[in-house]
Amino acid sequence: MQELQALLETLGLDALYVTRPENVRYLSGFPHPEDAQVLLTGEGAFLLTDPRYPEAERESGIPAKVLRREEREALLKDLRGRVGFEAEHLPYAALERLREMAPVEWVPTKGVIERLRLRKTPEEVERIRKAQALAEKALEHALGLLRPGVEEREVALEVEFFLRKGGAEGVAFPPIVASGVRGALPHARASEKRLVAGEMVTLDLGAKVAGYHSDMTRTFALGKASSEMRRVYEAVQAALEVALENLRPGRTGKEVDALAREALGRHGLDRHFVHSLGHGVGLSVHEGPSLSPYAEEVLEPGMVVTVEPGVYLPGVGGVRVEELVLLTEDGIELLSRFPRGYLEV
Structure with a gap:
């Protein structure tokens, strides 16, 4: 986890919002990554999913937050500074919704987690x-x-x-x-x-x-x-x-x-x-x-x-x-x- 937090410093980011399913699974081990995201902050990495997955805390290798829509919006509104997003995966319409929920500086990133995945454990x-x-x-x-x-x-x-x-x-x-x-x-x-x-x-x-x-x-x-x-x-x-x-x-x-x-x-x-x-x-x-x-x-x-x-x-x-x-x-x-x-x- 320290490696991921150091990654934020290298990128000049305060947080990174990960949406590509393969990257979500890589960071969390969560077996339903198509319905989840990972938010990486200076405090750690957190899995975000919805009430369809009440067992997310048990299935995830990182702390999980099972959030209703309004709870997710409240969490994102608390973000501050520069927040990276996966430009090669996040649709433009989804980015616009994020900008409405969290008026921070959304910064496009490319291949950040993919580079970590190149060498297999x-x-x-x-x-x-x-x-x-x-x-x-x-x-x-x-x-x-x-x-x-x-x-x-x-x-x-x-x-x-x-x-x-x-x-x-x-x-x-x-x-x-x-x-x-x-x-x-x-x-x-x-x-x-x-x-x-x-x-x-x-x-x-x-x-x-x-x-x-x-x-x-x-x-x-x-x-x-x-x-x-x-x-x-x-x-x-x-x-x-x-x-x-x-x-x-x-x-x-x-x-x-x-x-x-x-x-x-x-x-x-x-x-x-x-x-x-x-x-x-x-x-x-x-x-x-x-x-x-x-x-x-x-x-x-x-x-x-x-x-x-x-x-x-x-x-x-x-x-x-x-x-x-x-x-x-x-x-x-x-x-x-x-x-x-x-x-x-």
Whole structure:
């Protein structure tokens, strides 16, 4: 808590009003952050919620105030000085209401709590491990469903049901099941398309456990794939290996992204890699740090990132393989353990 109060001094603020749900949960541990806020002052951090959550004091890791509307307004009216708000999350209309309730100087801030979330604690890593282990069980289950005639959305629904039945709060994101030509769409949602023998099938899924997410992708051949798609798979696999070999603290995301693109370039496929190499994972399934052509930030131990090179050939198909990785003091640890070699099912 002293670190947070020192943060106020660094920012030149008397208080910070935190509204982004992931940041609220990070600061408080409260499992219903979409209906709460955290007010950080020189006296400490306080969770603010409403009478729908009478157990908030027990569920929160910081002092909680269960307030009716008029009580909330009275509390905010007592604020003084410069009060920061999360400019990237708070809607303008909500800011206007705050200004009416508390005529203090409202100061926009960006990425304040997000920067604290970049490096995971051992407890956070353990929650991500559990989410990843559950996702891998769901992927194993999904493999048994891949056969000609099955709809993509049938597989996606089975994955979601499996994760929830296994104890997940929910899916990290709607599972991606992209087969055949739809594999050329990096974020294709599962559709009514039926699987066809000889196609590549991309499965991208993750679980949410105790607020923390996992994320992984594997691409399989449904029967015997074409020689072209087998070549694409091997190129993606090579790019992934290069990235993992060079991913470590002290590197920038930009450097590792460039190495993966160079590896694909040796196969003449780099122009078909249309997204970033990876992203951070934690309370959000997409958060900092980034592995991209624009990521100048130096990677540090404790960060958890995906590494996910992909090749997408319009009208033909695509391949993506994604690992979940913890950066350690002397290198990396793979949090994803599911085999990633070429596999025909």
